[in-house]
Amino acid sequence: MKRAPVYEYLLITGIGVAALLIPWLLPNFITQFTFLWVMVVFALTWDLLGGQMGYNSFGNVLFFGIGAYACAVVQRDSGLDYFTALALGLLCAALLSTAVSALLGAGVLGMRGHYFAICTLGLGVAAGEIAGGWEYLGAGSGMVTPQYPGGIGERDLFYYFLSLTITGTGFFTLRRLYQSRFGIAINAIRDDEDKAEAMGLHTTRYKTVAWCVAAFFLALTGGAVGNLIGFIDPRDVAFSGATFGVWMILMAILGGKGTIWGPVLGAAVFHLTQELFWNFLFGWQRVALGALIVLIVVFFPQGILGWVREAWPERFGQCVDTDRQGGEETR
Amino acid sequence: MTTLLEVQGVSKRFGGIVANEAISLSVPEGGIIGLIGPNGSGKTTLFNAIVGYYPIDAGSIRFEDREITRLRVPQIARLGLLRTFQQTRIYGRMDCVHNMLISTPHAHQGLWSMLTHFPREDREKAESLLEFVGLYSKRHLLAGDLSFGQQKLLEFAMALMNEPKLLLLDEPTAGINPTLINGIIERLQRVNERLGITLLVIEHNMSVIMNLAQELHCLSRGRLLASGTPEQIRTDQRVIDAYLGVQ
Numbered sequence: 001m002k003r004a005p006v007y008e009y010l011l012i013t014g015i016g017v018a019a020l021l022i023p024w025l026l027p028n029f030i031t032q033f034t035f036l037w038v039m040v041v042f043a044l045t046w047d048l049l050g051g052q053m054g055y056n057s058f059g060n061v062l063f064f065g066i067g068a069y070a071c072a073v074v075q076r077d078s079g080l081d082y083f084t085a086l087a088l089g090l091l092c093a094a095l096l097s098t099a100v101s102a103l104l105g106a107g108v109l110g111m112r113g114h115y116f117a118i119c120t121l122g123l124g125v126a127a128g129e130i131a132g133g134w135e136y137l138g139a140g141s142g143m144v145t146p147q148y149p150g151g152i153g154e155r156d157l158f159y160y161f162l163s164l165t166i167t168g169t170g171f172f173t174l175r176r177l178y179q180s181r182f183g184i185a186i187n188a189i190r191d192d193e194d195k196a197e198a199m200g201l202h203t204t205r206y207k208t209v210a211w212c213v214a215a216f217f218l219a220l221t222g223g224a225v226g227n228l229i230g231f232i233d234p235r236d237v238a239f240s241g242a243t244f245g246v247w248m249i250l251m252a253i254l255g256g257k258g259t260i261w262g263p264v265l266g267a268a269v270f271h272l273t274q275e276l277f278w279n280f281l282f283g284w285q286r287v288a289l290g291a292l293i294v295l296i297v298v299f300f301p302q303g304i305l306g307w308v309r310e311a312w313p314e315r316f317g318q319c320v321d322t323d324r325q326g327g328e329e330t331r
Numbered sequence: 332m333t334t335l336l337e338v339q340g341v342s343k344r345f346g347g348i349v350a351n352e353a354i355s356l357s358v359p360e361g362g363i364i365g366l367i368g369p370n371g372s373g374k375t376t377l378f379n380a381i382v383g384y385y386p387i388d389a390g391s392i393r394f395e396d397r398e399i400t401r402l403r404v405p406q407i408a409r410l411g412l413l414r415t416f417q418q419t420r421i422y423g424r425m426d427c428v429h430n431m432l433i434s435t436p437h438a439h440q441g442l443w444s445m446l447t448h449f450p451r452e453d454r455e456k457a458e459s460l461l462e463f464v465g466l467y468s469k470r471h472l473l474a475g476d477l478s479f480g481q482q483k484l485l486e487f488a489m490a491l492m493n494e495p496k497l498l499l500l501d502e503p504t505a506g507i508n509p510t511l512i513n514g515i516i517e518r519l520q521r522v523n524e525r526l527g528i529t530l531l532v533i534e535h536n537m538s539v540i541m542n543l544a545q546e547l548h549c550l551s552r553g554r555l556l557a558s559g560t561p562e563q564i565r566t567d568q569r570v571i572d573a574y575l576g577v578q
Contacts, residue, residue, distance in 0.1 A: 182445040184425070184433045191422035198382065198416075199493055200408030200437040206445065258424075 019164055023157055030156045032275060034228060037163040039271045041170050041221045042248035043255065043263030045214040048174060050249065051257030052183065053210050054190030055109070059120030061245035062127045063215035065238030066100060067093035067222025069131060072143045072232055082149045090223045097219030098212045105208040112193065121241070128239030142233040145226050159228045166224060170217040175260050177213070186210055190258075254296050256305030265304055335360040335497055335529050336381070336412070341390035343373075343380050350376040352553045353390070358497065363523050363530045365544030367537075367564070369574055372550040374533045375417060378499050382414045383407045394497070409438040411496035417505065417533075419482045423475025427466060427485055430474050431457035434489040457492060464488045464518065480507045484515075491522060497529045498522075504536050512536070516543055541565065549573070 022033050042064075049055040071089035078085045108119055132140050148155040177183055185206045188196045196203055226232045236243075247270065255266020273292060277285040300307050309315075336358040343351040350373045358364050366374050379385045381392055383404045392400045394412050402410075422430050432449045461467045464484040469477060474485055483506065490498055503519065504512045516539060522528050534540040540547065541561040549556045549564055551573040557564060564570055 177446070180446050180448055181433070184429050185445065187425050187429070188422045188433045191424050192420050195416070195420040195422065196433075197404045198384075198408055198414060198420075199434055199489065200405050200413075201433070202437060202440065203405060205442070209442075209445065 016168075019168075023160055030160050031228075032271075034156070034160045034163045036268065036271045037160075037167040038221055038225055039247070039251060039267040040167050040264050041163075041217055042244060043251035043267040043270075044170055044174055044260075045218050046248040047252040047257060047259075047263040048186075048210055048214045051252055051259070051262070052178065052190065053186040053207065054193075055112075055207070056117045056249075057120040058117050058241070058245065058249070059122070059124035059127075060214060060218060060248060061239055061241055062120075062124045063097045063101060063218040064222040064225075064244060065124075065127055065131065065234075065240075066097045066215075067219025068226035068232050068238045069137055069143065069222075070096045070219070071223030072145050072226050073137070075146050075227075076143070082146060085146070086223075086227065090220055093219040093223040094216050097215045097222075101211045101215035102208055105211045106204070109204065109207040109211065124239055124241045124245055128235045128241070131234035131238060137234070138232075140234065142231060142237070143226075144231055145229075148227075159224060162224050163221070163228075166217065166220045171260075171264070173213070173217075178260055182206065182209070187258075250293060250296070253303055254300070256303030256307070256309070259305050259309075262303050262305040269304070333360050334358070335395060336531070337391075337393040338377070338381065339391050339393070341377065341380055341392065342388045343376055343385055344388055349553045351380060351387075354550070354553075354555045355390075356548050356555065356558065358529060358531050359546075360496075360529055361523070361527060362546065363519070363532065363544050365540040365547040365561075366531060366533045366550065367535070367540060367547060368550035368556070371552075372573075373553040374550055375501060376553075377550070378414055378501055378533065381499065382412060405437075408493075409436070411438075411494070412499070413490050413493055413495035413497070414499035415486050415490055415501055415503070417501040419479065419486050421474040421477075421482050421485050421489070423473065425474060426472060427461060427470045427474055427477075428454070428457055430485060430489055431461060431492050434492040436494050460488045460491050461485075463491075465514075480511065483507060487518075491526070491528070495528060497531065500530060500532045502533050502535060504534065504539055512539060519543060 019037075023030050026033070046057065046060055049057050049060070070093040071086070074089035074092050075085045078088060080088065104123070108116065108123070111119055131137050137143060148158070150158075185196070185201055188201065189203055189206060193203060222238070226237070229237060232238050239245075251266040251270045252263045253266070254270055255264065256262030274285070274289060277288045281288045296303075302310060334357045338357065339355050341351055341354045342349070354373075354377060366377070368374050376385065380387045383399070383402055383406070387400065390400075391398060394407070394410060397410070399407050399410065399412070422433070425433075432453055435449070435453055458467065458470065461470050464487060466477075466481060466484055466488065469481065474482065477485060483503070487500075487503065500519075504515055507515060519530060519532070520543070523530055532540065532544065534543075544561060546559070547561055547564045548558045549567075549570050551569075556573055557567045557570050559567070
């Protein structure tokens, strides 16, 4: 496969070092940064289907919610100590969510284009309604996650590094996947699924695996966020299509669909502007956010990285047709 | 020669329109067979029926003595029966090499192989096939940036990458610069002779198909009108009438 350029390794190292130092450099902003890592997972997992595979899902928040609830239920009912229960909860959340995505995928991923989008939208909404009426999950009043056994500062630090770990693992998993046969195959499905089928690709298998990977990391994030917030509301936290569900799409589009760095960049820019709006435009923050969305769609339909890539394609390892390139010289 | 593809009594209707009516033909292994007929005579419909894209209403299709009538498109493709499209289809936002790499045969790929990188042999094969069709210097360009003719060549190279036993070509010379057509015919013949790939070709350019094919089948209004050597077809009064519109 194409070797990654040196500056990409420098970038990864830089972000990694900064991420490890942030709790001590900017201790007052630790929760914001925890949520930044969560946002990065949202954008990356959405882009796996929406950007790389061309399947615009409006219901990925389903797996986030399943993760949040599954983890909380295990923590409530297992009777183990806090950290063992949390670890077991996260594991169960990831497994359950992956299983659900595999089962749903077999049917839902058979639909294409708008049909897939509408169907996933329905799934997300339906899940919220089910959770809101299910006594076992606390119904409309939601679930409260267990009290963290240590102090507040320690708790913040713990969840910061938990989110960072999930995000890091997710990022490197996806990066590795995109460089392998899997990445090329889902790109092919995005470009022309009929052609991919005509060429004998196991399209259903690739699509299902892609959804399972997204569901796995979203569920882990869901488990972490449920504990971070301390309270799981069925419609406002777990299956919150209007906030998390829409944000994950926006962040991926803002940064640039179909790239590994686009969603990361999009999540950072989006989270930062959102926090700024909340601080300086209080009362109007949702209006400002809406205006921002309109601006993004009108002026950066390809996203920030997509726009940069159009301006300097060579920087992204793409070639443009020039005469210099012809024939033997390039061998 | 043994029979590779056996089409028997295949019918396909779209509502009241009969696109294919009881068509029977066979393709011998190693041959180059032509499929001709006026516009709307059901040639592409027959292709779509053979590769499993359209479920047929009646008849049976056998490939290597195996019933494939009810198999799905990717399953049939993995058996080694591949088609190219009249409206050329490539993966536009990937470069040519990636287009080629993902076209390697998928028959024996397990779940684990999707996580692997492409082996060196695949890359070498991709590059040599791109050289074969004359796209080597364009190999790192996005496929969508190529001209229509170049995309057609790329699609052909992708089909070869897949190592099919039988390749169905839907108008391989349509939309191609006339000066390049001879090059395409020569490549088709080389593929047939050296790689042993059997070809079933839809073609409107009569001088091309008469030189290329050993046997021709002519469709008209969804029915098989005539079959035979190019010489027989050329002089068949029914074929001439069909093309000239005599009732």
